[in-house]
Amino acid sequence: MQKRILGKSLEVSSLGFGCMGLSHGYGPAIDTKRAIELIRSAVEQGVTFFDTAEVYGPYLNEEIVGEALKPLRNRVVIATKFGFTFGDDNKQQILNSRPEHIRKAVEGSLRRLKTDVIDLLYQHRVDPAVPIEDVAGTVKKLIEEGKVKHFGLSEAGVQTIRRAHAVQPITALQSEYSMWWREPEREILPVLEELGIGFVPFSPLGKGFLTGTISAEATFGQDDFRSQVPRFSPQALEENQKLVALLNDIAAEKRATPAQIALAWLLAQKPWIVPIPGTTKPHRLTENLGAANVVLERQDLASIAQALDAVQITGERYPAALQARVGR
Secondary structure (H helix, E strand, C coil): CCEEEECCCEEEECCCEECHHHCCCECCCCCHHHHHHHHHHHHHCCCCEEECCCCCCCCHHHHHHHHHHHHHHHHCEEEEEECEEECCCCCCEEECCCHHHHHHHHHHHHHHCCCCCEEEEEECCCCCCCCHHHHHHHHHHHHHCCCEEEEEEECCCHHHHHHHHHHCCEEEEEEECECCECHHHCCHHHHHHHHCCEEEEECCCHHHHHHCCCCCCCCCCCCEHHHHCHHHCHHHHHHCHHHHHHHHHHHHHHCCCHHHHHHHHHHHHCCCECCCCCCCCHHHHHHHHHHHHCCCCHHHHHHHHHHHHCCCCCCCCCCHHHHCCCCC
16 A cells, blocks of 8 residues: 655555544444454555544553554554543543643553554643643653654644644644545645644544445434434435435446545545544455545546535534534
């Protein structure tokens, strides 16, 4: 697989693997043995960039990633995240980016990931109670100590990005970006380009919607995050099918799948964008990685842009409580 550079120097595969769904967010965790096999299969197919976080589980996802990648550690880049403490039941997520907690979180992540250094460490969500300069300064010290290599932010706003970058250069911003959430194009992408920061889109397949496998009649269990998302309400699912129809048309023309077109479109936006699709199925992993071979010419991108502009997306991407935590 082709490589891309995040920031000034972090080389990764052009498509990464988002590990969250193996144990968090989309229903029950899959069998650990299957998860490890899937991660190792991704490495064999050329993936060198793996994304996890302490909050996924909590903790379980990092343990799976650590076990899977331990024998392959010199071949891969591992990204993880800090930024929360958890209630007694480990379900409540409380923002916490105090410097002493960052250090505690990093020690835990190093242990679970079975490594002596974290390649890319993100603040998972901006904590309004802690100046971003203090966060960046703490990560800067961790880099100087050799426990971390690169600093990242997730779902941060423009001013936070600038302030953090002035203290410790940011290698990558991770935020949602896809054909049905294009908000980063307005302010975020220009600032990243100006500052030389890479972009790692999560949910590049719209939490599965852009694969074309979620019908207007789809329902989701209470342990599936999508059951809380306005964009996955019955009305929104029905109205948003027009985007899937557009993807199907493009995919048929390019002899690809809708998922491959959605990922190829992201790759074509900027050379420093590295999407991290996730899956629990081996055949979907192979399908997703095939997007790296789909070529969208300039005229293709122009026609897709025109078509996307004509599609009105229905529903917010987060419930109100979570929406308040992004873009700070």
